[in-house]
Amino acid sequence: MxxxxxxxxxxxxxxxxxxxxxxxxxxxxxxxxxxxxxxxxxxxxxxxxxxxxxxxxxxxxxxxxxxxxxxxxxxxxxxxxxxxxxxxxxxxxxxxxxxxxxxxxxxxxxxxxxxxxxxxxxxxxxxxxxxxxxxxxxxxxxxxxxxxxxxxxxxxxxxxxxxxxxxxxxxxxxxxxxxxxxxxxxxxxxxxxxxxxxxxxxxxxxxxxxxxxxxxxxxxxxxxxxKQHETQALQRDIKSSEKALHHAREIQRESAQRQQKLDSKGKKKQQKSGLPTISMNTLRNKAENSSSKLKSVHAEKTQAIAHELSGLRKSLPERSKIKFGFDDSNLHNGKTLFKGTKINFAFSDVFLWKSDLDIEILSGERIALHGANGSGKTTLINMLLDNLEPSTGTLNRTVSKTVYVDQDYSAINDKLNVLEQLQKSNLSLKPEHEIKTELSRFLFPQNDWDKPCAALSGGERMRLLLCCLTISGQSPEVIILDEPTNNLDLENVAILTDALRAYKGTLIVVSHDAHFVADIGLQREIRLE
Incomplete structure (x- = not known):
C-alpha cells in the first residue's frame, strides 16, 4: 500500500x-x-x-x-x-x-x-x-x-x-x-x-x-x-456563453439607442414647455443619472459574461488552441525523392546489413522505419540527409528541403531565445506582429518570448519547431523523425500528432510508440536487419 x-x-x-x-x-x-x-x-x-x-x-x-x-x-x-x-x-x-x-x-x-x-x-x-x-x-x-x-x-x-x-x-x-x-x-x-x-x-x-x-x-x-466528455461539455458552455454575450451586447446597444431617443425627445419637450432654466437643469440631470445607471447595469452584465467566457476558453485543452498553417503548394505526390540501389555501409570493413538495400521513396509517402537497436536506422537516416555516403551501391537524392527531428529537437538553437529562433525561420519576411501572433497561437505567451531555447522543455521545443515550420513559408518536402515522442507529455504528443496529420509531404518516422505510429497514418514500412 x-x-x-x-x-x-x-x-x-x-x-x-x-x-x-x-x-x-x-x-x-x-x-x-x-x-x-x-x-x-x-x-x-x-x-x-x-x-x-x-x-x-x-x-x-x-x-x-x-x-x-x-x-x-x-x-x-x-x-x-x-x-x-x-x-x-x-x-x-x-x-x-x-x-x-x-x-x-x-x-x-x-x-x-x-x-x-x-x-x-x-x-x-x-x-x-x-x-x-x-x-x-x-x-x-x-x-x-x-x-x-x-x-x-x-x-x-x-x-x-x-x-x-x-x-x-x-x-x-x-x-x-x-x-x-x-x-x-x-x-x-x-x-x-x-x-x-x-x-x-x-x-x-x-x-x-x-x-x-x-x-x-x-x-x-x-x-x-x-476528458472528451468534459471538453464537449466545455465547448457547449463556451457556445452558450458566446450567444449570451452577443445577446447582452445587442440589448446594451438597443437600450443605449432607445435611451438616446428618449433623452432627445425629453429635451425638445422641455424646451417647448418654457420651464425656467433651473428646472430644466434639474430634469436634465435626472435623465442623465438614469441613463448612466442603465448603462452601468448593462455594462456590468456584459463584463460578467465576457469574464466567464474568458475563463471557459482558458480551460480548453491546449491542443484545441493551436492553429497549423503549412503551405504545401510546392509538394508533388509521386515524385521520386530517394532511390538507393544495392546500398550498404561498412564499419571497419564489416558491413552493417546482411543484404544490400534497395529502397525507393516517393513524395507523399508516410513510412515507418523499423529495426532493433543497432540495426542501422540512424545510419540510413544520415544517408538520406546526405551526411553519409554508402560504402557500396548508389543513392540518388532529388530533395530540395528536408527537416530532421530527433528526440531532443536539436534543430532548435539553444543560443537563441524563443523570439529570435522564430525570426530566424521567418523566410517569408512576415511583420513582427504576425510572428508574435504565431507564438501566441503555439502557446508561447509574451513572457516566454525572451526565454532561452536551452531552458525549454521537450514539449516547448517541439511546439517552437512546429511554429518555425508554419511561419517559414513553405513546407519541407520531407520530415524525418527519430523517436520524436520520447520527451513529450501526452498533451504534446497529441499536438505533434495533429500537426503531422495536417502535413501533406513525405514522412519517415522511427518510433517504438505503436499508438503514435498508427495515429499519424504511416502507410509503409522499411525494416532493417
Missing amino acids: LLLQDICYAHPNKDVLFTHINLYLGKGEKASLIGRNGSGKSTLLKIAAGLLSATEGRIKVEGTLYYVPQVYGQFDAMTVAETLHIDKKINAYREILGGNPTEYNLEILDDDWSIEERFHQALQDWRLDGIGPDRKMGSLSGGQKTKVLLSGIGLYQPDIVLLDEPGNHLDRDGRDLLYDFIGNSAQTILIVSHDRALLHRVDRTFELEKDKIVTYGGDYAFYVQQ
Whole structure:
C-alpha cells in the first residue's frame, strides 16, 4: 500500500511546484500518473521513493519499495552492480569464495549466497545475457541501461514498484517484455509514462495538477473518453456563453439607442414647455443619472459574461488552441525523392546489413522505419540527409528541403531565445506582429518570448519547431523523425500528432510508440536487419 497525504513541494528557490496532493494505491493495484511536462510527476515519484523530502505532508508505505528512474547519462561512470546497489555484496561473495571469510565480508553478504545467480537470472529475464556485474553502464545502449534498472525488480522482489518513463529507450521487443511484466505482476505499481500501450495496462489513472490529483477509475482509454466528455461539455458552455454575450451586447446597444431617443425627445419637450432654466437643469440631470445607471447595469452584465467566457476558453485543452498553417503548394505526390540501389555501409570493413538495400521513396509517402537497436536506422537516416555516403551501391537524392527531428529537437538553437529562433525561420519576411501572433497561437505567451531555447522543455521545443515550420513559408518536402515522442507529455504528443496529420509531404518516422505510429497514418514500412 502507498499513501501520499496532503503533500506539498517547493523548489529550493521557494517556487511552489504543487500543493495538497493526495494519492492512495492499494495492495496489488496498478495505476498511471499523468500530467503536463513540468507538473511534477517525477518529483512526486522521488518523494514517494524517499529520495526527496516533501515541504509538507505525510507518506505511508507498507512493504518494500523499488524505484526505476528515467535513464539519461547519470549511471555511465558506474558498474552494473553499483547501479543495482549490490556491488559490495558481490565483492564480499567473491572474497569469501576466494578464501577471505572476514567478519566484514560475512556481514555484508548477510547469508545471500545466491546473489550472483539471482543477478544473472534477473538480467536474463530482460534478455541481457552476457552482461556481468562489472560492466560499465556507459558501454550500454539506452535500452540496455533501462533493462538493467528494470532487472532490479526481479533481484529485490519489492512489494511496490515506481516506474518513471520506463519505456523511453526500449525497442519493440523490450517494450513487449515491459508490457508482459505489467500484465502479469502481482505487485503494486505506479507508472509515469507517455506510452499509451503501457497506460492501457493499468487499473486507474491519476492526473496531477498544481493543487490536486484527479482520479479516473480506469485505464488511459477510459481517461481519454472522460476528458472528451468534459471538453464537449466545455465547448457547449463556451457556445452558450458566446450567444449570451452577443445577446447582452445587442440589448446594451438597443437600450443605449432607445435611451438616446428618449433623452432627445425629453429635451425638445422641455424646451417647448418654457420651464425656467433651473428646472430644466434639474430634469436634465435626472435623465442623465438614469441613463448612466442603465448603462452601468448593462455594462456590468456584459463584463460578467465576457469574464466567464474568458475563463471557459482558458480551460480548453491546449491542443484545441493551436492553429497549423503549412503551405504545401510546392509538394508533388509521386515524385521520386530517394532511390538507393544495392546500398550498404561498412564499419571497419564489416558491413552493417546482411543484404544490400534497395529502397525507393516517393513524395507523399508516410513510412515507418523499423529495426532493433543497432540495426542501422540512424545510419540510413544520415544517408538520406546526405551526411553519409554508402560504402557500396548508389543513392540518388532529388530533395530540395528536408527537416530532421530527433528526440531532443536539436534543430532548435539553444543560443537563441524563443523570439529570435522564430525570426530566424521567418523566410517569408512576415511583420513582427504576425510572428508574435504565431507564438501566441503555439502557446508561447509574451513572457516566454525572451526565454532561452536551452531552458525549454521537450514539449516547448517541439511546439517552437512546429511554429518555425508554419511561419517559414513553405513546407519541407520531407520530415524525418527519430523517436520524436520520447520527451513529450501526452498533451504534446497529441499536438505533434495533429500537426503531422495536417502535413501533406513525405514522412519517415522511427518510433517504438505503436499508438503514435498508427495515429499519424504511416502507410509503409522499411525494416532493417
